[in-house]
Amino acid sequence: MNRFIRTTLALSSMLAFTQALGVTRGGELVYGRYADSLFLDPVLNDANVDIWILTNLYDTLLQPTADGKGVQPGLASAYTVAPDGKSMRLTLRPGLRFADGSALTAQDVKWSLDRARKPDNGAWSGSLASISNIVASGNTVTLNLKQPDPTLPAALATFNAAIMPQKLFNAARGSTEAAKAKAFAEKPIGSGPFVLSSWKKGSSMVLKRNPYYWKKGADGKALPYLNSIRFEIIPDDNTRILKLQAGELHGAEFIPLSRVAELKANPKINMQLFPSTKVNTVLMNNRPKLKDGTANPLSDVRVRQALNYATNKEALVQIVTFGNGKPMRSFMSATTPLFAPQASYTYDLAKAKQLLADAGYPNGFEVVTLATSGNADDLALLTTLQQMWGAAGVRLKIEQLDNATKTARYRAADFQMRTAAWTNDINDPSQITSYFAIYDNIQSLYTGYKSAEIDRLFAQSQQETNPARRASQYNQIQGIYMKAAPIVFLYETPYPVALSKNVKGFVQIPLGNNIFAATSLEK
């Protein structure tokens, strides 16, 4: 067995080596996106359509690893944390440059991080909130902290901590910082593997190779391999797939899960299902009273548990995700660091009925869920749940709304249930936890769920520098949350990307970032 493993390892490393020698440089990769980016500022953006391609333009001090479990060196070649955990020192690589050829200095780092942590700047400033001040000197940057912060390495590998050129930003037109940000974001200069070359909003975006990028490829020369990437915006799923099949695209994102099997069977296409942090749930309003003052059955934990027992997750995975998902074992995905699988709700109709009877609903009750209109996955899911819960006497009604209306409704706590999908933005469990389980942030995703115990454990974990103890705190948080069942746990789904066979080295990491740095077009 051992010998077998050794041989395979030797073989695979040889294979990797020969592949590395055979990597092709040049060419333009054409990639079909479902929607265009809105605003390419790493600090002030808000949407995944921006976040997921930003790191191609702007590099960060550290980078998330492709498996989503940790961080690796980026612009900083190394970092050390002081024994008391109150400061962190990063060493920059020598000779770093921005895409226009100007030097990237420790001063740029200080300025960028100071801008990113300004509380008034964007939705992400909290990720760097533990920093009290930053000192730049030579090729080192020292972050002095208010308290130890185990999440900091992951935060420095997140898009909002990207390093921007202070001089060029300040030279952008506009009298306020916000105006300068808008002007700069139209023609951004960063230190990522690519640089924006042209952008017709809503139609196409072209990124050109950054000749000054620091990272080396397998052939010992600077990455990226590609000369350019052309993003084509094609909102319609069918059109995107047709274009890929016709050879007009090299890759297409967001393939509907219903089409995955068909594309897997196509010899010309490499159908990838990249592991993601995406969890699909039904969020419940846990408050005792609804917006209109009527009593809310969902405030009773037994009712929420009953709905979880009445949900056949394996069947949903087959019906809604066409076998491409897997049942959730915690509120966070299995790809999230410190994920700890919990004894989750197995399908048990008798138990569901018993719990409903105990809660005073022997004949069930009626409940209304918000759904996104026109979303086929939402409808497939909810009509299936209608049948499953109907068996326990729960009558589910579906109210279809457009996204903006739905958002306004749940923000005002004017709902009983809603469908929701979540992906992490940072390689650390603190983000998803603060949103799903902490009331003080946004009322636990507006469910109204609050647990003093989770609050305490979370506060501890945010300063816990001992990895084993932090893992145990997170295990407890996930256990408490599972029992309280503020949500209906459903399934995790991957990122479905279809590529033509000659595309190599592309990856979409669990956070969703599209990494084109080592992508090549083979002959």
Added chain:
Amino acid sequence: MRATYVIKRLLQIIPTFIAVLILVFLLVRLLPGDPASAILGDRATPEIVERTRRELGLDKPLPVQFGIFVQNLLRGDLGESSSLKVPVFRLIVERLPVTLFLSAYAALIAVLLAVPLAVLAAVRRDTWVDSLIRGVFQVALSLPVFYVALQLLTLLGAKLGWFPIGGYGDSLKDHLYHLFLPALTLGFNLAAILVRTLRNSILEVLTAEYVEFARSKGLQSRVVMLRHVLRNALISTVTLLGLNIGALIGGAVITESVFAIPGVGRLMIDSIFGRDYPVIQGLTLVFAVLVSLVFLMTDLIHARLDPRVEHA
């Protein structure tokens, strides 16, 4: 054609325009949901939503907002897109030519399809030819635009590979090539509307008195056909095209989404879903101006072609 008539017609547009202005301003604000939440999505705290609302000027009372809107408009400024953070005017300038090109292309295809076929159907009235032409277009009229679009894409684009799938291209040749299928989709739909009405109006002309009169003067029937019938058919076509400009824009919205064409139709859909008030307002105004101008042009051309139109 008297210049006063044109000026009078232009002046008539102004009240329409003010009504559209007020209506669209109120309508977008009556939509549930607000731009700040739509931009920020799931993760933003209430404080950030509030701050974004302030930045977008949505915390001010409605009359004040309307005042600012009109003030900017008088300066020729349509404001800034709340989601894309660029001037609305620039977005429209980038995208409008695409939609105009597509609409003109579709109208051309519709006319080339509809006029000869309508004449043929009218002349061969109540024969199998007539039934076939009417039948085919009757079916076309009842098919949803997105369905026709998808079938054309699958057959002529993906299966046969004669045409590219979607997009717009970079040169005039490219535009004609890329937009052929979407223009055919739209044009076919428009032709279906045209054929029915045209056939009837040609029949009317054929039986009308002055054709009888022309015949009695011993002109050959072919010349009669050409001169009288086509002239009248043209009047009807222009009028119909003008009246159907709304349908054309509506069709463009769907077609642009299916074929991934970066026109104003798709911009409108994206802006409505994103509650991008400035873009919705700007686009509606542009549509209003366009439709008004098209109606005016229709009237003028109609007046030119048909001497019976009285300039009341």
